[in-house]
Amino acid sequence: MSRALELAALGPVRGPNPQVGCVLLAPSSGDGVGRGAGTGRADDPRPRRVLGAGYHRGAGTPHAEAAALADARRRGANVRGATAVVTLEPCNHTGRTPPCAVALYDAGVAEVLHAVADPNPAATGGAAWLRGHGVRVEGGLRAPEGESLLRVWLTALRRGTPFVTLKTASSLDGYVAAADGSSRWITGAEARAHAHGIRAQVDAIVVGTGTVVADDPALTARERGVDGVVRLAEHQPLRVAVGRRDVPPTARLRGPGGELVQVRSHDVGEVLAALAGREVRHVLVEGGPVLSTAFLAADAVDELHAYVAPVLLGSGRRVVGDLGVRTVAAARRFRTVEVLRVGDDALTVSRWVR
Amino acid sequence: MSRALELAALGPVRGPNPQVGCVLLAPSSGDGVGRGAGTGRADDPRPRRVLGAGYHRGAGTPHAEAAALADARRRGANVRGATAVVTLEPCNHTGRTPPCAVALYDAGVAEVLHAVADPNPAATGGAAWLRGHGVRVEGGLRAPEGESLLRVWLTALRRGTPFVTLKTASSLDGYVAAADGSSRWITGAEARAHAHGIRAQVDAIVVGTGTVVADDPALTARERGVDGVVRLAEHQPLRVAVGRRDVPPTARLRGPGGELVQVRSHDVGEVLAALAGREVRHVLVEGGPVLSTAFLAADAVDELHAYVAPVLLGSGRRVVGDLGVRTVAAARRFRTVEVLRVGDDALTVSRWVR
Numbered sequence: 039m040s041r042a043l044e045l046a047a048l049g050p051v052r053g054p055n056p057q058v059g060c061v062l063l064a065p066s067s068g069d070g071v072g073r074g075a076g077t078g079r080a081d082d083p084r085p086r087r088v089l090g091a092g093y094h095r096g097a098g099t100p101h102a103e104a105a106a107l108a109d110a111r112r113r114g115a116n117v118r119g120a121t122a123v124v125t126l127e128p129c130n131h132t133g134r135t136p137p138c139a140v141a142l143y144d145a146g147v148a149e150v151l152h153a154v155a156d157p158n159p160a161a162t163g164g165a166a167w168l169r170g171h172g173v174r175v176e177g178g179l180r181a182p183e184g185e186s187l188l189r190v191w192l193t194a195l196r197r198g199t200p201f202v203t204l205k206t207a208s209s210l211d212g213y214v215a216a217a218d219g220s221s222r223w224i225t226g227a228e229a230r231a232h233a234h235g236i237r238a239q240v241d242a243i244v245v246g247t248g249t250v251v252a253d254d255p256a257l258t259a260r261e262r263g264v265d266g267v268v269r270l271a272e273h274q275p276l277r278v279a280v281g282r283r284d285v286p287p288t289a290r291l292r293g294p295g296g297e298l299v300q301v302r303s304h305d306v307g308e309v310l311a312a313l314a315g316r317e318v319r320h321v322l323v324e325g326g327p328v329l330s331t332a333f334l335a336a337d338a339v340d341e342l343h344a345y346v347a348p349v350l351l352g353s354g355r356r357v358v359g360d361l362g363v364r365t366v367a368a369a370r371r372f373r374t375v376e377v378l379r380v381g382d383d384a385l386t387v388s389r390w391v392r
Numbered sequence: 393m394s395r396a397l398e399l400a401a402l403g404p405v406r407g408p409n410p411q412v413g414c415v416l417l418a419p420s421s422g423d424g425v426g427r428g429a430g431t432g433r434a435d436d437p438r439p440r441r442v443l444g445a446g447y448h449r450g451a452g453t454p455h456a457e458a459a460a461l462a463d464a465r466r467r468g469a470n471v472r473g474a475t476a477v478v479t480l481e482p483c484n485h486t487g488r489t490p491p492c493a494v495a496l497y498d499a500g501v502a503e504v505l506h507a508v509a510d511p512n513p514a515a516t517g518g519a520a521w522l523r524g525h526g527v528r529v530e531g532g533l534r535a536p537e538g539e540s541l542l543r544v545w546l547t548a549l550r551r552g553t554p555f556v557t558l559k560t561a562s563s564l565d566g567y568v569a570a571a572d573g574s575s576r577w578i579t580g581a582e583a584r585a586h587a588h589g590i591r592a593q594v595d596a597i598v599v600g601t602g603t604v605v606a607d608d609p610a611l612t613a614r615e616r617g618v619d620g621v622v623r624l625a626e627h628q629p630l631r632v633a634v635g636r637r638d639v640p641p642t643a644r645l646r647g648p649g650g651e652l653v654q655v656r657s658h659d660v661g662e663v664l665a666a667l668a669g670r671e672v673r674h675v676l677v678e679g680g681p682v683l684s685t686a687f688l689a690a691d692a693v694d695e696l697h698a699y700v701a702p703v704l705l706g707s708g709r710r711v712v713g714d715l716g717v718r719t720v721a722a723a724r725r726f727r728t729v730e731v732l733r734v735g736d737d738a739l740t741v742s743r744w745v746r
Contacts, residue, residue: 208565209723210740211710212562212565212566212711216717216718217717220721221720222720223720334704346700346738346740348698348726348740349723349725350724350726351723352685352688352712352713352715352724353714356565358565362706363706369570370704370706371701372703373702374738377731377732378731382728382742384700384728384738388702388736
């Protein structure tokens with residue numbers, strides 16, 4: 039399972055599909071005598087030969103199980119009686135690829151060990167289907183690591199709405215712009231580059247139309263190549279403008295980058311439902327303050343990336359507006375995952391405590 | 393000089409006097425033949441015997457030079473013709489102890505190498521006095537490290553007013569209290585304990601009388617002993633209440649801890665002058681917002697310790713009030729020294745960019 043988890047992590051973190059890894063192990067040989075599917079026990083000390091391995095490289099490409107079966111075929115390995123160790127329960131769903139449960143059964147796999155059950159209503163049932171066809175199935179193996187790897191995707195699938203990361207960039211006293219509206223730059227170039235790296239890991243970036251008009255952001259994911267040149271990243275997230283104001287025809291949002299979508303609503307639930315309908319699993323909310331406040335007030339923020347500059351303004355535009363909080367006990371409190379220095383700024387990554 | 397700097401750092405960082413270390417070296421022996429004061433060159437590769445060494449342990453105790461001379465006497469070493477390597481120019485001042493320049497000369501020291509010149513108007517002139525009495529003196533040796541060690545003290549002495557550290561503890565959106573005035577607790581227990589450790593390193597803690605009335609702070613330095621019990625630290629900083637309101641008779645500020653001083657003024661210059669008159673070199677300003685704002689508006693903050701909790705309030709009492717800043721270019725911008733995670737909070741230590 040360690041190897042399967044490592045393989046899974048090689049897949050893309052973004053996109054509608056989860057990161058999954060799969061390793062096919064030869065039947066355990068007992069005392070030198072071949073005898074089928076092995077004990078299937080995680081504490082079985084005997085090393086078993088790897089027949090094939092693979093991982094999912096994103097929507098439209100083979101699932102991890104199919105990749106592992108193909109790998110075994112390429113090696114000329116016989117997978118009859120093998121054990122499939124896979125980080126997520128094999129799917130029972132014909133989508134862009136056929137169901138993995140059927141593929142494993144058809145190949146003669148005798149046993150499936152998985153870490154996490156598939157919460158996807160369209161894909162779940164693989165374990166039950168396999169058991170019904172005489173395959174031994176055991177779930178929950180190294181489940182905490184599997185859950186951790188798939189945190190964003192599992193949250194989105196279980197809840198039915200995208201995982202929401204809110205990014206803020208403010209002065210130490212909580213302002214995103216000075217009294218005259220100037221905001222360039224409060225946080226530094228390193229923080230902005232760091233935030234661009236996050237954009238490349240999400241499916242959609244959301245901003246309010248007020249921000250579109252005021253700041254004219256491009257909302258592209260840029261990255262610095264090995265040649266030192268900054269250019270558009272290969273993956274560009276969906277660009278989502280939320281609000282009733284029109285996106286100006288000359289807006290940079292209409293330039294090179296991800297597809298532009300406008301959601302003409304201020305209702306956070308409606309915005310998230312629209313994005314869920316597009317198979318968006320991970321949304322990055324980049325403000326401005328009105329939109330950030332709406333997401334926080336709706337308890338719709340799963341993770342907070344707060345870049346804070348060593349700057350004091352004393353007045354100006356606040357990073358977050360009124361949340362209806364009257365007393366400290368009612369504050370929106372997050373749990374810190376990590377604190378990083380990024381250039382001259384501090385980045386606190388924290389998660390919502392439900 | 394490396395050893396002298398190490399020794400200096402063993403002394404107390406607080407108090408009116410600087411951290412100073414001194415090492416007495418035997419005359420260099422040349423080619424095996426004793427010949428007086430050595431070459432005095434920092435790049436002289438020949439190791440020279442240490443005759444004595446010492447450091448300053450705080451006001452009222454011997455200066456580093458006197459401590460090193462005493463150490464040499466205890467060892468029965470003859471310091472005639474020796475080189476004194478000292479982190480700060482020897483003083484020329486009879487205060488609680490006699491002048492070090494005279495003590496070195498009287499002991500027969502032939503050469504003095506120091507890192508930093510003494511800026512103290514009452515003590516400076518030691519190098520000139522020694523030269524006038526035929527002692528070879530060279531300054532500026534490892535000056536950057538010497539300056540770095542004495543940063544706080546040198547700033548206070550050169551300017552004539554204490555070095556000011558401002559401590560803030562706020563939510564990510566810049567509030568120190570919620571709308572109903574509640575403020576316990578925004579930052580966590582670890583951050584509070586960390587801040588207590590800083591108190592033990594300063595000469596005075598300053599708060600506004602508004603904060604005295606509202607929060608009734610004790611303003612004591614507390615530390616956890618090896619037995620795990622938290623108690624008052626040995627050194628207690630002066631407690632300074634700034635403002636015209638009376639400190640209530642039952643205030644914790646009047647309980648166990650450092651001496652209580654009230655400065656009945658809102659003028660930052662007057663407050664600092666009053667503290668300079670008490671030989672205070674390092675002041676910690678702990679708020680509230682009115683006092684913090686006054687210090688920032690007066691450009692009187694040298695270092696900022698900002699504890700920021702992963703909490704959003706959306707409204708309440710702001711950490712800093714209006715600074716007269718209208719545009720980002722005019723913001724109070726500090727340079728980050730370090731970013732630390734302290735419990736669930738982020739601590740940014742930064743310095744004023746003059």
